[in-house]
Amino acid sequence: MRADALFDVRGLATIVTGAASGIGLACAEVMAANGARVTLMDRNANELENAVGRLTSDGMDVRGEVVDVTDRAGLNLAFDAAARVHGRMDVVFANAGVGGGAGFLTVKGERNPDGAFENISDQRWDDAVANNLSSMFWSIQAAVRHMKPQGGGRIIVTTSIAAIKAESVVGTPYMPVKAGAAHLVKQAALELARYGILVNAIAPGPFLTNISGRKMFDPDVRGYHERVVPMKRLGTTDEMMGLALFLASPASKYITGTQIVIDGGATLGSAD
Numbered sequence: 001m002r003a004d005a006l007f008d009v010r011g012l013a014t015i016v017t018g019a020a021s022g023i024g025l026a027c028a029e030v031m032a033a034n035g036a037r038v039t040l041m042d043r044n045a046n047e048l049e050n051a052v053g054r055l056t057s058d059g060m061d062v063r064g065e066v067v068d069v070t071d072r073a074g075l076n077l078a079f080d081a082a083a084r085v086h087g088r089m090d091v092v093f094a095n096a097g098v099g100g101g102a103g104f105l106t107v108k109g110e111r112n113p114d115g116a117f118e119n120i121s122d123q124r125w126d127d128a129v130a131n132n133l134s135s136m137f138w139s140i141q142a143a144v145r146h147m148k149p150q151g152g153g154r155i156i157v158t159t160s161i162a163a164i165k166a167e168s169v170v171g172t173p174y175m176p177v178k179a180g181a182a183h184l185v186k187q188a189a190l191e192l193a194r195y196g197i198l199v200n201a202i203a204p205g206p207f208l209t210n211i212s213g214r215k216m217f218d219p220d221v222r223g224y225h226e227r228v229v230p231m232k233r234l235g236t237t238d239e240m241m242g243l244a245l246f247l248a249s250p251a252s253k254y255i256t257g258t259q260i261v262i263d264g265g266a267t268l269g270s271a272d
Ligand SMILES: NC(=O)c1ccc[n+]([C@@H]2O[C@H](COP(=O)([O-])OP(=O)(O)OC[C@H]3O[C@@H](n4cnc5c(N)ncnc54)[C@H](O)[C@@H]3O)[C@@H](O)[C@H]2O)c1
Pocket: 017, 018, 019, 020, 021, 022, 023, 024, 041, 042, 043, 044, 047, 067, 068, 069, 070, 095, 096, 097, 098, 099, 131, 132, 135, 158, 159, 160, 161, 203, 204, 205, 206, 207, 208, 209, 210, 211, 212
């Protein structure tokens, strides 16, 4: 089979949440650049307008919906609107999420009281659950309501390597919510395979994005990841595009319930 047929996403009605920046924007861009019709969703109206404007001026078929994925009613309305405009819902990237905040260690290896277990506020815990877990549940639900009657679809959830391994420099609430999202993917995949709905996860390691107030660009944070990641660098968002396209395309049509790690080897351990 030819590569252009294996990776053919032309015309696919696609939604990407958290699409104004970083990994979500890369997913939206690679889909639209290859002929999909894409609705970009984000709570940041200005950045969303910029992203939609840039892709539109490059000739891509995209539109935007300002929505906060922690607002379940708003999320359902935005998904319904996208389905109305596109006429179907083939691919949903449930990607929007927020960073973990302070870990119990700084990147210099010192104890950080802000990240200590006993100091984590209810607000931080609730934010992590709402943005990184409940939002994924609601996004999958909203997608299924459209995909089941139409006879299939693809759902791709952005988790994290924090779903697999504990971390010292990332806030504690981030681990269980990402692990929860990863397990949710398996459960959804089990139930929905019968209906032709494939559900998979992308688990990134450290990527250079705007997450957590652009902390990945901080020289100390960046330097830490460059030391501990076996490939000695962070990922760039264009390096997410191949995996995003793979999971949305015929190339992956017998894959469901899996979580694909993309991390420069970070989950393997440290090396020289
Ligand atoms: N960058 C990394 O190192 C990394 C590593 C592992 C996992 N992730 C995950 O990747 C996903 C994307 O993050 P990113 O690194 O591209 O960050 P980013 O900050 O560059 O982009 C995230 C986008 O999501 C939007 N967003 C956040 N919360 C939202 C909400 N409640 N409703 C609507 N939009 C919302 C933001 O406005 C932003 O445009 C997140 O789920 C994150 O947890 C990132």
